[in-house]
Amino acid sequence: MVMSAIWSQLGSIMASVMFAYAMYEQFFPPHLRIYLRKYTRKVSALIYPYIQITFLEFSGERLKRNEAYTAIKTYLSATSSQRARRLKAEVVKDSQSPIVLSMDDNEEVTDEFHGVKLWWSASYTLPKSQSISWFPTSDEKRFLTLTFHKRHRDLITGSYIQHVLEQGKAIAVQNRTLKLYTNNPSNDWYGYKRTKWSHVNFEHPSTFGTLAMDPKKKEEIIEDLDNFKNGKEYYDKIGKAWKRGYLLYGPPGTGKSSMITAMANYMNYDVYDLELTAVKENTELRKLLIETSSKSIIVIEDIDCSLDLTGQRKKKEKDKDEDDGDGEKSKNPIKKSEEEEKKASKVTLSGLLNFIDGIWSACGGERIIIFTTNYLEKLDPALIRRGRMDKHIEMSYCCYEAFKVLAKNYLDVEYHDLFPIIEERLGETNMAPADVAENLMPKSKVKDPESRLKSLVESLEEAKKKAEEEAKKQAKESEEEELAKDEEVKVKANEKSAEGVKENGTIH
Numbered sequence: 001m002v003m004s005a006i007w008s009q010l011g012s013i014m015a016s017v018m019f020a021y022a023m024y025e026q027f028f029p030p031h032l033r034i035y036l037r038k039y040t041r042k043v044s045a046l047i048y049p050y051i052q053i054t055f056l057e058f059s060g061e062r063l064k065r066n067e068a069y070t071a072i073k074t075y076l077s078a079t080s081s082q083r084a085r086r087l088k089a090e091v092v093k094d095s096q097s098p099i100v101l102s103m104d105d106n107e108e109v110t111d112e113f114h115g116v117k118l119w120w121s122a123s124y125t126l127p128k129s130q131s132i133s134w135f136p137t138s139d140e141k142r143f144l145t146l147t148f149h150k151r152h153r154d155l156i157t158g159s160y161i162q163h164v165l166e167q168g169k170a171i172a173v174q175n176r177t178l179k180l181y182t183n184n185p186s187n188d189w190y191g192y193k194r195t196k197w198s199h200v201n202f203e204h205p206s207t208f209g210t211l212a213m214d215p216k217k218k219e220e221i222i223e224d225l226d227n228f229k230n231g232k233e234y235y236d237k238i239g240k241a242w243k244r245g246y247l248l249y250g251p252p253g254t255g256k257s258s259m260i261t262a263m264a265n266y267m268n269y270d271v272y273d274l275e276l277t278a279v280k281e282n283t284e285l286r287k288l289l290i291e292t293s294s295k296s297i298i299v300i301e302d303i304d305c306s307l308d309l310t311g312q313r314k315k316k317e318k319d320k321d322e323d324d325g326d327g328e329k330s331k332n333p334i335k336k337s338e339e340e341e342k343k344a345s346k347v348t349l350s351g352l353l354n355f356i357d358g359i360w361s362a363c364g365g366e367r368i369i370i371f372t373t374n375y376l377e378k379l380d381p382a383l384i385r386r387g388r389m390d391k392h393i394e395m396s397y398c399c400y401e402a403f404k405v406l407a408k409n410y411l412d413v414e415y416h417d418l419f420p421i422i423e424e425r426l427g428e429t430n431m432a433p434a435d436v437a438e439n440l441m442p443k444s445k446v447k448d449p450e451s452r453l454k455s456l457v458e459s460l461e462e463a464k465k466k467a468e469e470e471a472k473k474q475a476k477e478s479e480e481e482e483l484a485k486d487e488e489v490k491v492k493a494n495e496k497s498a499e500g501v502k503e504n505g506t507i508h
């Protein structure tokens, strides 16, 4: 009886409230509403001790996505959102996981910071009037609201928000997929769809774990990378731009490109594969550099083939010689091969040096520059001096330690009776890890590990035989050359003595 009376009373109260609200919405003058709202807020602030901060999804004039909103959302997705009852699943571009879960609209989660409890909620508002816009936008205005007690104001506005933003950005970096960029020819830089770099997702499985090389050397490289990653303060202290250059050199198939991908995966950096031959001038090189992001690896593969950098120096010397010989030429700077030069890339050694450690290279920071080459001796010393290419890494032929890594990766074998023979053979001949790996790959006929190891031993023996034959051939050739030279000397000596006899004869 009592219960039904309460319900009926509650019902009539609700009806009156709704009636009052409807009256207010319909008849209360809008300009007075502002005042009413202002005063109700003031009154409620006296009894309601909580502060709210709102983070809008879009801010600014051009509907730019608010970075803080994105960072907070990422932070909440990774931390407290999982505790929400209603979650929203989204496919986020450039993220590693197929879907990202975040809290649904009108849902609230709690977070704690230094023992202080706070609340995050996600909501949206719909605009009352529709407007026509050139920019197609979603009508909903989403925002996140942070609520906390007013006595923690300094802590929250000071350090908590900073903490959330930093964490959110760090998590986003962790979760993103890496990208592999390549430079477009400068003709594509302007007009519709202009871009200097094109990219694809970088999904290469090579890591330091799969890289076959001397473990000590590998450890040293990893340590060097770690020091670089955590070295911002150190670089600031010594007044050096936060970048590091690596020169990878060694014969073909020794893992230089694999090392680059391992580094990118380890550091979680994007890769910019710079094709120097598509760059026409030094200024273009600079523009490309400015457009690279931080936390990236800029790679120039086969630097000795990319440009005739050493040649340009030689050519200059040649020009100088010509100038010395012919005074008129020095007055006339127009050279015969001007047409040819126009077509070719005009990137010079000094342009490249500037690219690596000029003033522009400092902008952005946290960059690694890698050059690879098969022929170290072909490069200009200025290009590879320490400070530009800080660390020179030699990728050499397959040693026993490197073979063990390959055997583990390719065959899942830690030890086999054939290992000592392979160790011996590897010591006797030079075989690139790429060739060793090829022998360990499963083939249609040879499937079990033992046969694959046997095929490797055979290949090693064959390579040894070939090398020996080659050495013999070369020795024979050089012997013949020596003999030919001796013969020439003898003939000349005979000719001279014959001439001497003739001269003596005429005097007599």
Ligand SMILES: Nc1ncnc2c1ncn2[C@@H]1O[C@H](COP(=O)(O)OP(=O)(O)OP(=O)(O)O)[C@@H](O)[C@H]1O
Residues within 6 Å of the ligand: 210, 211, 212, 213, 250, 251, 252, 253, 254, 255, 256, 257, 258, 259, 374, 395, 432, 433, 434, 435, 437
């Ligand atoms: N050290 C290594 N560890 C693991 N795999 C390797 C190694 N070296 C080569 N390989 C294998 O051989 C293939 C070719 O190697 P990679 O392209 O890295 O050689 P490279 O030194 O860059 O050769 P190049 O000088 O011709 O560019 C790789 O795909 C990889 O499978």
Ligand SMILES: [Mg+2]
Residues within 6 Å of the ligand: 256, 257, 258, 301, 372
């Ligand atoms: Mg390579």
